[in-house]
Amino acid sequence: MQAKVPETHLLTVRVLQASGLPSKDLVTSSDCYVTLNLPTASSGTLQTRTVKNSRNPVWNQNFHFRIHRQLKNVMELKVFDQDLMTKDDPVLSVLFDVGTLQVGTQRQSFSLSAQEDGRLEVEFRLQTLTDCEEQLISNGILVVRSERKVQLVVAAACEGPQEAPVGTGSFRFHYPACWEQELSVHLQDDPHEQLKVPLRTLPSSQLVRLVFPTSQEPLMRLELKKEDGPKELAVRLGCGPCPEEQAFLSKRKQVVAAALKKALQLDQDLQEDEIPVIAVMATGGGIRAMTSLYGQLAGLKELGLLDCISYITGASGSTWALANLYEDPEWSQKDLAGPTEMLKTQVTKSKLGALAPSQLWRYRQELAERARLGYPTCFTNLWALINEALLHDKPHEHKLSDQREALSRGQNPLPIYCALNSKEKGLSTFEFGDYPEIGVWVPRPLALMAEVYCLHRMVRVLSLRSRLPQVRSLHPL
Template identity: 40%
Template sequence: MEQDGCLSQELITQTSQLGDGTMQLNPDGEQCTSLTKIESSLCYLLTIRVIRARNIHQADVLSQTDCYVSLWLPTASTVKFQTKAIKNCKDPVWNETFYFRIQSRVKNVLELALYDKDIVTQDDHLFTVYFDIAKLSLGEEVFMHFKCDSQRQEELEVGFALDNISGPPETIITNGVLVSRKICCLEVQVVEKKKKEKKSLSKKEFFFKVQGSYEGTQDITLGSDLVFSSSSPAKFHYARYKQPTLDVMLPGKKRPPSLCSPNMELHSIPSGEKMVLAEDKGFGLYVKAEDCPDYLDVRLGFDLCMQEQDFLRKRQNYVAPALKKVLQLEHDLLDHETPVVAIMTTGGGMRSLTALYGSLQGLRKLNVLDCATYLTGLSGTTWTMSNLYRDADWSQKDLDKQISEARKHMTKCKINSLSLEYLKYYKKQLCQRKREGRKTSFIDLWGLVLESLLHDGKDNHRLSDQQRAVDCGQNPLPIYTAVNVKNNYSTLDFKEWVEFTPYEVGLQKYGVFVRAEDFGSEFFMGRLMKKVPESRICFLEGMWSSLFSLNVLYIWNLSHSSEDFWHRWTRDQIDNIEEEPLLPLKLHELQTRLFTPAGPLSSALRSVLTDRLCIAQEHNFLKGFQIHNDYLENTHFRRWKDTVLDTFPNQLTQSDEFLSLVDTGFFINTSIMPLLKPERKVDVILHLNYSAGSQIQALDQTCKYCSEQGILFPRVDLSEEDRKKLKECYLFDGGETPGAPVLLFFPLINDTFQKYKAPGQKRSESEMEDGKVDLYGCCSPYSTYSIQYTEKAYDRLVQLAEYNILNNKDLILQALRTAVARKRQLKK
């Protein structure tokens, strides 16, 4: 085992495989990649003395408050501590001291909650103070007065001291946003001692608990008819420096709620040594702790993974010749002259599935499909994409076969999907997922229904299987999108972009990714704990298009275009508060804030407004990570920092058991965000819009979002006349925003197609009927919720989408020429 601060060979190997650059040793002794560091970092001793409170308002009708303070510092301990309760006193004095071992590189935010103790009902939560430990200076003692209510002159007085602590520094791995800390594996073994006489022995049950560990609680049962028996060890993985304890309940004692002695503080166990925890005439209890290797099974970093970088090099061999041919260039394009072109789609149910086939067929006929490096989708377009990428060479062929196959399923009778035979199949598949350790929901059932609607029988295709379709760079790289949400928050208040490629799944905001085949498995502190079989892609399709995840606020937003009216009911009441003394300002510290709980009526209304009918939940691969002390200064995090909880690190995604994933359309109906990642260097975006209703709304929302986030995006300047009657294509070259991609916007409209069956070919009188495609009328067959088309309706939509691409060849070529010229100019 390596000592703290030393780089293990396994970590070098693992990181090079995952693609974050070459490991090197910094002058200050830190080992790092381009963005991920392995470093030795000191721990400090934090002393907190809860002194007193003043002028606490009366929470009960008939008596003064019975105050106590709860202390919660999840980065240092898994246990919530609390003072004693002082009865019937508005000016309680506690003078109780608590100690925490904190990691200096972690954002440690202490939550001091004041409660009124009640015997009959649940304790009343009066308020919580959030205090950033980064405000404290090493070696100094301060006494803070938190002004909780200026009118009532309520305040809480607490003393703090921060000191060095004995012992070696801790080895951490960090990308500047997340921190993975040192973890240990504890083995607990029970050995039953040999008896003098053989006799039937009753079963003995031992219960063990390490709060905050990956395993939580485990049982060991010794057999009934053995003279001597030794159990298999119970294992616990835990953060070494988070003050963990092993709690044990011996045979004959009652089962938890609270486990019984003996117990042991685990940081006191020497690494690698077997120790006796308890022993009597009948059994011996032994423990052994080992440090886990310093490598991760997730990729921490903001760059592209090695596989995607390799794909880009190979895709260049297709893109450069295709651009030369399309633009009729005399000379081959050099690497630095070749723009990155992306095809971006929006959702829209079966309408978007069908129209995307037509758009791609049009791009292929123009030879532009070979010019594209990326293809992104959400909702219905992910169904088309996952169908296409079953064929390893789909973009190199005519798409007639795929279009014909899709027509067969789009026009077939769907009632069979609800037959008894299929219902039995659905139940069997859901039970299997549950046995694998997944949390199933109606979204999984929806995925199975989609499978029956779009395929013949069971489809064993998986996301990682699509690597075959990109391993030589022969097709654009597919990127599927979703958003991670939180219970009790609207999508406008909390959402985090999640991207899926055949190589990996990740959240760019945190710079954390897992292999596609490991998505859904259980992780702890970046280590793979339990491998779960990779989901079949139908379950991902159900999640990417989870139209059942709507809530009341989303419906309100659709009709009123704003949730502002409801924010007073659905947002936490958080206020910045004064404190004395004023501590020296530090760059990365958080403001001290006060949380006041909502009343019963507000809480009930918030629940009604924000609860979602159903949601897809997958094991959270960020579980156990902690937030870096300087995370708000990280440029990558700041780019995607857009939620109300971003300055509340204890409540961010790393603290959740599951990711809660929904259709991206519940925020903005766009899959563009992965393309705006600077590391992908996208130069041209073909925005294929298949939204219902307003064709410009999603683009306007994207522009607004990018402006607020400081993300480079071209200005969309449409006249009122254009907004009332859209054209088939618009070019926004981004000239006024240096560094922004060129944007080609294709709304799904029926304009010149009504009179032309192909560019330049007018329809005859007998063919005019074929040009009548009612896309959005009240009698339109293309409703987002329609799951069956007639053959005529299907064919007309495919033809319309193809025509709109072919009829705007000149604008597409203009966009590509602009991008090539800019690449050449940039090099000069």
């Protein structure tokens, strides 16, 4: 991942006129306007005024965009016929690659089609900005732009409309610094009275006080503060294992190399590029899958092959076995007869205790607490609690994040817990692991999975989570 400060340009688009536009109305000529959309420079769609009853409308309106030549800037221009009673009719739509422009002024003429004579005239002016630099972060495939923040004490629309009584706290909004964003403030009972503040005009890290002149007393006062966002991304961009997983694999390779040398009775140590990465994949199936995985791992241990494994993954009942084993940071270095005997005791005990009145009351309290925290509840959550009672004598507080100690020295394979989604036509999975996946992914600590992200950065953490999501991840969906 590299950071670079690209050359910034000011693109001025002047929508001049159109000629020979076909009429979409039955009696009169069209009432046309033009929309401009450049996603790499603006979050919204810009629009000209509407010219009434004309096949040859003239607009002569300018629109400004800050662009970077390193990005693929494609502008979409559309001409619509405005209708008051029905949906506006499209007249023309064209995509224009801004990257073909050179510094200076260039005029473009876009035609409706090869069969029609209608044309749209647009003038593009490209200027180099020497006093405006913005940092872009890229891994060669994806690009993340810099971010700034604005604080305000009234409702506004940046991450979505926020409404609150005037003077009750502050709100934070995140936006790309290069976009010509505008903060709009209006009174809920009188939307016609608006205050608009161009955010680019605000000085960084300085408190600005404004007075909103309304027709009501007392006058509303605003305090605005713009700050640079955090430099570190909360979203990972990468095409390979993350540094933390690579560090684990480096430690695990030493264990794997020693185990393979012993199992294969080799005379020499394996070289770095000769050490394979071996994974064990276990299926689901409740208690059957759980007991089966215990037996398979015990067999690998007896053959001296358990230390040859770098990854181990499972779903449903297999994850129950993994969750139990990884409570012991040294489980793969010990005899599995003890854990197997404990499992036998739990599996063969009477199941009636899980449905005792006291247990049912506890289930109800757990589900009510989950609902109070704002999380949805369903039968899956109840089923997870019942399975917890079947496999443990008391509520089990162990979390997946507690298993990091079992990976600290590469002494055990890396576990990956899979949850299956079989409700949709195409079967999909969600993986619970300690490291982010390849591509664009949130580095998700297993102890913190209730976050809100904006512009590739974590901006808010939700309230304390229910205990059930950890339990639920260990049981079938």
